[in-house]
Amino acid sequence: MARIEGVYRELCDATEYVTIVTNGPDGPHLAGHWGNYMRIVDPGDVVIFPIGRFQRTEQNLRANGNIQLMAASRKVQGTRSPGQGCVIAGSGEIVTEGEYLDLVREKFPWARGALVMRVASMSTQL
Numbered sequence: 473m474a475r476i477e478g479v480y481r482e483l484c485d486a487t488e489y490v491t492i493v494t495n496g497p498d499g500p501h502l503a504g505h506w507g508n509y510m511r512i513v514d515p516g517d518v519v520i521f522p523i524g525r526f527q528r529t530e531q532n533l534r535a536n537g538n539i540q541l542m543a544a545s546r547k548v549q550g551t552r553s554p555g556q557g558c559v560i561a562g563s564g565e566i567v568t569e570g571e572y573l574d575l576v577r578e579k580f581p582w583a584r585g586a587l588v589m590r591v592a593s594m595s596t597q598l
């Protein structure tokens with residue numbers, strides 16, 4: 473497991489939205505979420521999101537747990553100029569009970585479940 477810290481935490485805090493990529497039977501499947509709905513659970517190796525729909529993402533994760541997130545912001549300094557982005561990769565599942573659902577429902581009582589991602593690796597793009 474890897475921990476989201478440093479520039480990766482800055483990006484997760486600053487990004488307006490997050491792209492969520494899973495693997496479906498016909499190839500990659502993209503979904504989206506608001507950046508400020510993403511919660512990094514201490515010490516930083518787990519990320520959770522409130523889930524309303526996400527039916528295809530859930531089906532995909534049952535068959536193949538690999539998941540990737542992309543976050544980016546012009547407000548975070550890149551290597552050469554303002555603006556950075558990153559890909560965070562790991563394994564994911566949608567849970568409908570337990571401690572992670574309780575955590576997302578603290579802020580999002582409407583959530584039918586929590587998308588729980590365990591972080592394995594991260595890379596920057598700029």
Ligand SMILES: Cc1cc2nc3c(=O)[nH]c(=O)nc-3n(C[C@H](O)[C@H](O)[C@H](O)COP(=O)(O)O)c2cc1C
Binds near residue numbers: 509529
């Ligand atoms: C910026 C953004 C924010 C979103 N926020 C939510 C959200 O808070 N809750 C939710 O259930 N879906 C949200 N969605 C919609 C899901 O990404 C969408 O339902 C997606 O198709 C996932 O469903 P699927 O896995 O069945 O394709 C958001 C999408 C975008 C682009």
